[in-house]
Amino acid sequence: MKKLSSKIYFGIIMAFLYLPIIYLIAYSFNNGKTSVWKGFTLKWYKALFSDAQIMGSLYNTLIIAVLASVIATVLGTCAAIGIYNFKGGMRSAILNVSNIPIINPEIVTGVSLMLLFTFAGRLLNFEMGFTTVLLAHIGFCTPYVILNVAPRLRRMDNSIYEAALDLGCSPFKAFYKVVIHELMPGILSGFLISFTYSLDDFVITYFTRGSKFQTLPIQIYTMTHQRINPKANALSALMFVIIFVILILSNIRTNKKDSEVRA
Numbered sequence: 001m002k003k004l005s006s007k008i009y010f011g012i013i014m015a016f017l018y019l020p021i022i023y024l025i026a027y028s029f030n031n032g033k034t035s036v037w038k039g040f041t042l043k044w045y046k047a048l049f050s051d052a053q054i055m056g057s058l059y060n061t062l063i064i065a066v067l068a069s070v071i072a073t074v075l076g077t078c079a080a081i082g083i084y085n086f087k088g089g090m091r092s093a094i095l096n097v098s099n100i101p102i103i104n105p106e107i108v109t110g111v112s113l114m115l116l117f118t119f120a121g122r123l124l125n126f127e128m129g130f131t132t133v134l135l136a137h138i139g140f141c142t143p144y145v146i147l148n149v150a151p152r153l154r155r156m157d158n159s160i161y162e163a164a165l166d167l168g169c170s171p172f173k174a175f176y177k178v179v180i181h182e183l184m185p186g187i188l189s190g191f192l193i194s195f196t197y198s199l200d201d202f203v204i205t206y207f208t209r210g211s212k213f214q215t216l217p218i219q220i221y222t223m224t225h226q227r228i229n230p231k232a233n234a235l236s237a238l239m240f241v242i243i244f245v246i247l248i249l250s251n252i253r254t255n256k257k258d259s260e261v262r263a
Helices: 002-027 043-049 052-084 089-098 106-124 130-155 158-166 171-200 203-208 216-224 230-262
Strands: none
Touching (some): 002 230, 052 130, 089 130, 106 203, 171 230
């Protein structure tokens, strides 16, 4: 009875989380513009890919997400290794400080960055746009990388690195072959989380984009201010499927590596 109730509870939670997404994907193939089903069609996907404004926003979003996640992964990994080398209370204090951007409300981060970039723009004579959005995304993605890499460092056996040095590896080669190899699952997780958060971010981007730069979440928000646009359904469905496929491939790769280690 307890197992049955837990399964029912789990099913209700999953339905609550995923039924709206399934509904959205189904109606991205609806021939009508309303919530009334009028037949299957792919015309909204064709209209989506022929919309220059949406494609431009998609390009901006992907470029920002890729650059921000790559740079944040490098910075976060270096920061995690640096924090790990601190001792005692200093390490805990720096880790707590690095977690503040995660806990901090996005609206506060967005407004504070907008004020900073506005002030800097007056001094250096530049406008908010691609660069300011990229810097903002790097700023809020880096703590997620630290959060994923730091636990792997704590579990790592330092004697393996020392053994590599004793066996003739240079410090750089030992670091690459041993430390980076041990940290790779955390680095990969941090990269994927950074990419997802950057791709999805609306609030911070809204405050730091200026008047000309447009990303996909901003574009979708603009579309929802008008009447229901089925292109928004098609766009959201594609974004969900892409992220879902990336997560599946990542899990398959992680499980394969774990199986190889056990073997």
